[in-house]
Amino acid sequence: MLNIDELKFDERGLIPAVVQDVHSRKVLTVAYMNRESLRITMEKGLTCFYSRSRQQLWLKGETSGNYQHVVSVTADCDRDALVVLVDKEGPACHLGTDSCFNDLVYQSDTLSDFTLEGLYDLLKGRKEQLPEGSYTTYLFQKGLDKILKKVGEECTEVIIAGKAEDRRETIYEIADLCYHVMVLMVQQGLSVEDIKKELASRHVIDHKVKQEKMT
Numbered sequence: 667m668l669n670i671d672e673l674k675f676d677e678r679g680l681i682p683a684v685v686q687d688v689h690s691r692k693v694l695t696v697a698y699m700n701r702e703s704l705r706i707t708m709e710k711g712l713t714c715f716y717s718r719s720r721q722q723l724w725l726k727g728e729t730s731g732n733y734q735h736v737v738s739v740t741a742d743c744d745r746d747a748l749v750v751l752v753d754k755e756g757p758a759c760h761l762g763t764d765s766c767f768n769d770l771v772y773q774s775d776t777l778s779d780f781t782l783e784g785l786y787d788l789l790k791g792r793k794e795q796l797p798e799g800s801y802t803t804y805l806f807q808k809g810l811d812k813i814l815k816k817v818g819e820e821c822t823e824v825i826i827a828g829k830a831e832d833r834r835e836t837i838y839e840i841a842d843l844c845y846h847v848m849v850l851m852v853q854q855g856l857s858v859e860d861i862k863k864e865l866a867s868r869h870v871i872d873h874k875v876k877q878e879k880m881t
Contacts, residue, residue, distance in 0.1 A: 668741055668745070670701055670704060670705065672745060673704075673741060673745050673746070673748075674744065674745050674746040675700065675701065675746075676746075678718075679700045679701065680698040680699065680700055680716060680718070681698065681699055681700075681704070681746060681747065681748060682696060682697075682698055682747050682748065683696070683697050683698065683699050683713075683715065683739075683747075683748040683749075683750050684696050684747070684748065684749050684750065685697065685713060685734065685750045685752055685758070686749060686750070686751050686752070687751075687752065687753075687754060687758075687765075688737045688751040688752060688753050689753070689858075689859045689862040689863065689866070690781070690783050690858070690859065690862075692764070692765055692767075692783070693765060693767055694734075694752070694754065694758035694759075694764075694765045694766065694767075695758050695759065695765070695766040695767075696766070697713075697715040697716075698715060698716050698718060699714070699715055699716055699748065700716045700723075702716075702723060703715055703716045703723050704739075704748075706723070706725070707736055707739065707750075708736070708739065710725070711735060711736050712725060712726065712727065712733055712734060712735060712736060713725075713726040713733075713734040713736060713750060713752060714726070727755065727756075730756070730760075731755065731756065732754065732755055732756035732757055732758065733754070733755045734750075734752035734753075734754045734755070734758070735752060735753045735754070735755070736750060736751070736752055737751040737752060737753060738750075738751045739751075782848070782858050783858050785845075785848060786848055786851070786852065786857070786858050789802055789848055789849055789852045790852050792806065793806045793852050793853070802849060805846075805849050806849070806852075806853065810853060810854075813846065813849055813850050813853055814850065816846045816849075817843070817846045817847060817850055820839065820842045820843040820846050821843060823839040823842065823843070824836065824839045824840055824843050826839075827839045
């Protein structure tokens, strides 16, 4: 593990810090740290930055309540930049948005950046707008019972494909199941982050159980 003294701060004593959500890996913001703010970050487990405009330290969330709980801090190969993984409370941006990065500058026509979060947002939009001719709209209009029925049907299809050891069909059916489960999540107001946090908590428990068995 690196010592702070091994990091390369610039002539102003600063180092850029790219802050990412530990669950979605979304870039939340880019800020700067000096030795003191980095020390506070590691001691408190909360992000602390150095404001270049105000020329002072600021603990993220101290006034807004939108704290960022630090999971890890990693330096790049040149040791002159940091990536800070956080579990955040509330919006990361002072404008009240989830991330500071919201204004698209360019998007490829041929390459896609698929994420579960992106699919969730699309499904959420379908529920709010209910566009005609959309299968997702049909599910939301039919309601919970129809959605649950489809989840059950897709579970069965996954079992059948898996039992047949048909790799391609199993992938296809799992994708169908994931889609319908996410429709259910939107219907009941459950987020992707809710599920990731639950899985993460189970991982920690499983890790502790493994350690206990080894001792």
